[in-house]
Amino acid sequence: MPSANLLGQSLLSGILAGGLYALLGLGLSLSWRFLRIINLSHFGFIFLGAYLTYQVATSFHLSPFAVMLAIVPLLFALGVAQQALFVRFAVNEFGSLLVTFGMVAIIESLIQYFWTADFRRLESGYGTLSYRIGPLFLPVAEALTFLVAVVLGLAAWAALRFTYLGKAMRASAEDPAMAAAFGVRERSLALLVAGTSAATAGIAGTFVALTATLAPAQIYAWIGVIFAVVIMGGLGNPLGILAAGLLIGVSEALTMALTSPSWAPLVSFTLLIAVLILRPGRV
């Protein structure tokens, strides 16, 4: 039986990992629900953001957060352009899975071309910084990631619930023709959703650069667990994503502490299957 300290530390890192999961999954969930696009290239966008953060911050000795401010509009534009392509070629939900799978592969090749397959690590000073709280260590970069995940999740929730644009998105997802009859411009709204979703990938990328070692193949490492978080949280439900991220993050961390690290990947999928069986109709 591990010590109370170890358990406490596992719980903390599980909570923080949950924040990262929610941050990575938020945009995926929004475009799945509101655009009916299952966007695997979201993971490519995240790593594009991460590598750009790494490169620009390293080359120009800038704060990664300053770089992030430039990455956000860049990825917004990329998301808009991508959605325009999806509309132009009338890509449906299933088709989007295939098309965006191809797009991740392209992004991976580009990253490999520019940055090689070597591991890259952003030396920002945040990576090793941590505070001591009693017997526990709070890593600063992970804690910031968690904070940003919560802030973005709450902002997305509030926007969907309290703004006319958010309500129009929900209405349009339910009945596009009726939404159009009441004046919703579905196409421009879709571009906004796509841009916002890609922008969150850019933000997530900066935090991936802060907290992880980068390699092109790592793009695929997150896909399984993030799909579990997104589906479990409920499509287009930012608070659900936060909850599911925490649940999976904590379960994984406790599994690692109590059994062995090799069992951790099983946790997310076991939980996902359990949720799908107990509450079908979530996708």
Add this chain to the structure above:
Amino acid sequence: MHVAYGDAPALRGVSLRVGPGELVSVVGPNGAGKTTLVNAILRLLPIRQGTVRLGGEDVTSADARAMRLRGVALIPEGRRLFATMSVEENLEMGCYPPSARRYRDEGIARVYAMFPRLKERYRQQAGTLSGGEQQMVAIGRAMMARPRLLLIDEPSLGLAPAIVEQVFETIRAIHADGLSILLIEQNAARALAIAARGYVLEDGRVVAEGPARALMAEPQIRAAYLGEGDAADPREGGER
């Protein structure tokens, strides 16, 4: 106007008019093209041929949003509320375009005054309301932003007789306030009873039109739509 689904024509040269403050009914059997007509007017379907004019302005090239901005509102067949959104959010969709948002508070107050039941349930998910309550939300949603033309598609569909009574009473009251209304109904007796004029639509064509009272008096129409006499073909007697 002419409208088709792919190669299958649904409206073959239908022409009709609703005057200012007038209540006009379109009746006809299932599949005649009544819903198609409404969707084409709202530009949810493309018009193959023909023109649409609104108060003298040619709006044939307008899109759905432009029609909405010009004050055309819909109470669709089967209500089609945004089921997972609350009653109040559904009403807010009725004043969605930025220029209409100033009517929000006034509109919601008016709808709640008209249907106090909705005020009690303003946070309830629209999909969990009873059929009658859903129809109230659908009416309220269309009335939010002071429309100038209201399109109503089969408001009695799937409702209990007592509720149908209430719905028609509401339509009559809305009309008495001066709104122009195009009322689509299979229930011809009810629809013609509150209309000034009517059109009979069959297989994508207008087969009869005229003052509602005159239509109701036509033996063929009585036979085919008002459930009286033997089933003569109404086309033969229709004034076309």
